[in-house]
Amino acid sequence: MVGIFKASTPTLLIRDPELIRDITVKSFGHFHDNELFLDKDVDPLLGRNPFFMKGEEWRTTRVHLTPGFTSGKMKWIYPLLEDVSEQLVKFIEKQCIKASDEGLDAKDVCMRFTLNNVGSCAFGLEAKCFEEDNNEFRQIADRFFTPEGWQTTKVFIVSVIPFLSKFISIKFTPKDVEEKLENIVSQTLKYRDENNVVRNDFLHILHQMMKECKDGSFTSIDVTAHAAGFFGDGYETSSVVMHFILYQLAADLDSQTKLRQEINKVFQQNDNTLPYEELQKMPYLDAVFNETLRVHPPLGSLNKVCTENYTYVPKDKSVISKPVVIEAGTTVILPLYGLHRDPKYFDDPNSFRPERFLGGNKNKIVKYTFMPFGEGPRACLGAKTIMEIVMKMVPGVLIRNLRGPWDTLGHQLKERRYVSHSGPFNTLKKSFWKNGKR
Incomplete structure (x- = not known):
């Protein structure tokens, strides 16, 4: 536990896994809120996202949404993801024919794929992002997380001086984007009701929740807001992680070869298909996925707020000799990036080594030192379901359809030249493939 200041605000940086367990699980009732709060009366869409909600509103929303993220529901939606994967393969085929020596823009490919998935699964429409470079749906997605004008300044002020969030209201979603999404959802649901259309997608799940909710x-x-939430989870976060996966595989031909062997074997055993159950059982793909999240967590930290005075009694008296009281209102930072790259918990932490997450090695990882999507009741609801499936499909499908080996132009450069920490997510500035031919 380290005391720091955010501007003039005392803040605690938590590095001890046991204390992290207390904050996220054991004593969750004392730390149940995230630092950044959005008022749903000011921002009706993002203000209803569980990440930005507090207290009882968060609990109620979590109860509503949890049934929509079961493995059974994900298996139900999986055929839609397979359809988008087929579109991706056709897109790559055309791009490989047209590609110059610069290769393919991996970031662009990932964003097209995830946005098509969002359009299909969350809004029930064909986003056509493989056919059109900058259509209306992509423009909506790009602006969804873009505060306008004075709002950007307010986000900065609140991030530096958190207690001001009580007095400063923030609106991320531009009004015109909000209206367009509401119109898309209302028109789609109206058409389905009038024509007795049932489509196995997330929008249908949300619509059923609304019909079954008798207390209003x-x-x-809420349906529109949680469908729009896929822009954050299914578009931004998923495309960022997939981009990093492809980058790491391109920079590590040994890992790429091992993964290609595993994927080809699964396809051969399943009539050249990748069934839902098999995607869930691929150990090396899972290891590559987790190691990428360790090296490049989408969020550098999770900021929690102490909601009720909490007394921490240290086990190691040589480090902290007496109990410490964390007062209500104190921000506590869980430094994901720092934990994931701490040599105390991971040997050679800056190296990409998927074997860390294979077999017995996985059991050696200290609990609460690897948590890319949080832990406990407030962990990302879709991380182990829809997001993981989507993020694993791209490397699976591309490795199968591109003989390779892939390479990435300039991967020998220092990581700091490629990774940007300037936005809400850690991202790659640019990445191109070459030598990835069918």
């Missing part, structure tokens, strides 16, 4: 706590605006 889950309304049409």
